[in-house]
Amino acid sequence: MEKNCLTCQSKLTGRSDKKFCNDACRNEYHNQLIRNRGGGSEKKVADTIMQNRKILSGLYANGVRQLAKTDLECYGFDFQGITGLEFLEKGKMLLFCFEFNLVKNGGWFKIEKGPLPA
Ligand SMILES: [Zn+2]
Numbered sequence: 335m336e337k338n339c340l341t342c343q344s345k346l347t348g349r350s351d352k353k354f355c356n357d358a359c360r361n362e363y364h365n366q367l368i369r370n371r372g373g374g375s376e377k378k379v380a381d382t383i384m385q386n387r388k389i390l391s392g393l394y395a396n397g398v399r400q401l402a403k404t405d406l407e408c409y410g411f412d413f414q415g416i417t418g419l420e421f422l423e424k425g426k427m428l429l430f431c432f433e434f435n436l437v438k439n440g441g442w443f444k445i446e447k448g449p450l451p452a
Pocket residue numbers: 339340341342343344354355356359
């Protein structure tokens with residue numbers, strides 16, 4: 335049975351389970367799959383999370399340990415980009431962004447730095 339490369343359509347020779355003529359075609363095919371999937375929204379979320387981490391890291395490095403939600407948003411923090419969420423007692427909430435924790439208490443957020451999650 336004759337088979338063609340899934341990327342460039344050139345004729346394949348050799349092993350019958352081959353799908354690509356070379357690694358470049360294989361990589362191109364997988365990159366395209368990732369690009370097509372969800373219109374790149376995973377990438378956007380990942381970027382947001384990295385951006386949030388940068389913001390928290392900068393604030394923490396500057397000695398900021400507590401600030402209002404509006405201040406966080408002023409710095410560009412996006413609440414869509416977190417790595418975890420936990421509800422605590424009395425309406426307290428814990429947001430995770432890698433090694434940084436945001437503890438929401440009323441209208442305030444406390445920044446804590448923990449160990450990097452494994
Ligand atoms: Zn090819």
